[in-house]
Amino acid sequence: MTHISIGLMFCLSWLFYVSYGRLLSASIVSALTLNLALIGLGIRKDPNAVKALCRDGDPKELLVGPLAYGAVLTAATLTYWRTNPIGLVVVHILCAGDGFAGLFGTLYGSTRLPWNSEKSVVGTLSFFFSAWLGCSLYQYLFAEFGYLSFTIPQSDLILVCAVTGLIESIPRLGSWDNLAISASTVFILENL
Numbered sequence: 271m272t273h274i275s276i277g278l279m280f281c282l283s284w285l286f287y288v289s290y291g292r293l294l295s296a297s298i299v300s301a302l303t304l305n306l307a308l309i310g311l312g313i314r315k316d317p318n319a320v321k322a323l324c325r326d327g328d329p330k331e332l333l334v335g336p337l338a339y340g341a342v343l344t345a346a347t348l349t350y351w352r353t354n355p356i357g358l359v360v361v362h363i364l365c366a367g368d369g370f371a372g373l374f375g376t377l378y379g380s381t382r383l384p385w386n387s388e389k390s391v392v393g394t395l396s397f398f399f400s401a402w403l404g405c406s407l408y409q410y411l412f413a414e415f416g417y418l419s420f421t422i423p424q425s426d427l428i429l430v431c432a433v434t435g436l437i438e439s440i441p442r443l444g445s446w447d448n449l450a451i452s453a454s455t456v457f458i459l460e461n462l
Contacts, residue, residue: 272322273339273372277365280343281408284352285415296347303340306332335445339364342452352417356459359405359422363434363455364448367401371438386441397435402427422459430458 280299287295306323308314310332324331342364350357375393383389405427412418434451437443443450 271369271373274365274369277339277343277361277369278404281358281361281365284347285412285417292347292351296344299340299343299347303337303344306336306340310337331445335448338446338448338452342448346452352412353419355405355409355412355418355420355422356456358408358412359427359430359459360452360455362404362408363401363431364452366404367397367431367434368438368447368451370400371397371435383439386439388441389439394435394439397438398431401431401435405431426459426462429462430455433458 280295284291284295305314305316306319309316309319310329312329320327320329320332323336343361346357346360350360352358371389371393374396375390379390379392381391383391383394405422406424409418409421409427413421434454437454438447438451440447440450
């Protein structure tokens, strides 16, 4: 749930910033990411963070998935902020798509994908639907508040959610999937 809620709430907070909001918002997530890096490197000790964010209890895990997660949130904030929907889509594919894939895949994913026995059909479908729904809802919300100068057509959202859902299912990506799906999202949307 941490994977899902932090990014979605962070993105929602963009609605409430005024002057210097982009820099302030990015500095907050950067500070949190730096803290995770210090814990992962063993410079700081925080057993609660390790317990909450590391699957195997090894603080070094923070140096891959969670560090990439924070880097993606920071980059999306600084690059796209709330005026370009690509930032919203990157955050929602990472947080909602990847997060719900793990959650529902673990709970209900008995049928495995033929190309990756560690991933399930339910997880991949959850990725697609939750990413698409999150992207669509937040894009609508930010447009209603007048922040977006354009919106991404639904056909393009469906395409990017489907492609990144398949990328997330690639074997041996492991904790690097956060960077892979985020970079793929940006590449696809910048080139449509």
